[in-house]
Amino acid sequence: MRSTSASPAPDAADTRTALLQAAAAEFAEAGYHDATIRAICRRAGTNVAAVHYHFGDKPQLYLEVLRHLVAEANRRLPFDMGLGPEAAPETRLRAFVRSVLGRLLEPGPHAWLGRLVARELTEPTPCLEVMVREHIQPLADQVRSIIVAFLGPDRDEQTLGFCGLSIVSQCFFYFHCRAVVSRLLPHLPQGPAAVEPLTEHITRFSLAALKELARRPVGTAARRAPVPAGRTRSRRRGPRPAVAAPDFPHRS
């Protein structure tokens, strides 16, 4: 029946949405694996059995949270921040970087989906397929389109793919490895305060690289700096300690 009125006495629909909300927060903070159904229900003020009544089991609850957040995010702010393909490539690049960083670092519910996506990248859940299809693929397409705007449409797929990884990786690394980064580089701005300076840096860094790659097609890069004694490329120097050699006192 699902009465649509927000009545003072919580009805069925309220319990469901309360669970969705609580689950989104808990999954975003703790990750799929570490988020427990009991913690979610405590936050939602319901019984643990409510999850299985409304959603079936934990994976289905997670899937429902994902669909909910993806729909809401796409309705609100797309990755191109409203810029079409006709905008200047540099502007589109900056908007993309700013959008991804905001979705990861800004406080509150706005960043729930971004953090879920970030976790899905490094520790996939059973819902990875859905996540890729409905959210990550559009993101990848957007990056590709921006890079094509810089390098032209005739570049090989490998170059386009690698350049996309280079840009996206810079955006995600600061969030993925925040625990170590904050220890190693404590003077850098932390959390939401990092969004603007990081946007600036990643844009400049990637811009310079893309312009250079656009100037020189693959294969015509500046000749490599002379390497002393043929190091670095075929990096085998002198006698290797052994051949396979795990170097554990070998058993078996």
Add this chain to the structure above:
Amino acid sequence: MRSTSASPAPDAADTRTALLQAAAAEFAEAGYHDATIRAICRRAGTNVAAVHYHFGDKPQLYLEVLRHLVAEANRRLPFDMGLGPEAAPETRLRAFVRSVLGRLLEPGPHAWLGRLVARELTEPTPCLEVMVREHIQPLADQVRSIIVAFLGPDRDEQTLGFCGLSIVSQCFFYFHCRAVVSRLLPHLPQGPAAVEPLTEHITRFSLAALKELARRPVGTAARRAPVPAGRTRSRRRGPRPAVAAPDFPHRS
């Protein structure tokens, strides 16, 4: 006594090293959290109680594995691949990238430590402090030294830090997000086959960026492309939720 022969009758030292070996493999494959003591002992051919007899508990076993692998790795191949600070910056950069990628993507026990470090970056364990102090800090110093070689010693710490993140992030992203990358960009080389082309790309990409940043000091970058309707830069619309609000949960 410590008989060095792989004797048919395993003695005490053999059990200990067997556990270390099995634990290293298991931790590298499954991660600290998902690796179970039972699986480690099954692989080592011992009883579950052996872990607590020889190492105390699971964190101490993990710590012992880390120390062992770090010592072995530092003995074998340092991050600078034998290149000193006098080598050409471009050569040092390529050697560093190649070294990190090799430690992540190459098959077999050689990559055990690299994968443990990579996991520690995204999902820290109780041993994070030790890991940072004994292994990650030297890595960061090496990156910083290379960047200083490009940008000069007078750059601000923020620029040096950001540039280091940009380079390291590109190296780790391909491994951290391999599940998604292989789905999204199936035409890219996978696993060990990616080491050489990725080294080439990341080096070129970062090289171009560093040279550009060396050419133009901070603040004198090419003026920004005009942004339509003032989006992207100050996209704050309506009231901010709050001011202080870090809400950047690290969680244990």
Add this chain to the structure above:
DNA sequence: GCATGTTTCAAACAAACGTTTGACACGTCA
């Protein structure tokens, strides 16, 4: 009023985990 379907709850269930226990086998030294 009564039967029916929906929703919630406390309580228990089964599995997996890290950890501990107590007994047994073995080598060493008095």
Add this chain to the structure above:
DNA sequence: TGACGTGTCAAACGTTTGTTTGAAACATGC
């Protein structure tokens, strides 16, 4: 020989997890 420390083992412990149960509370339709 007998006591002692070392190393190993099967078995169990206590906790936490996702999941299920069976009985209430509630609204709805005849």
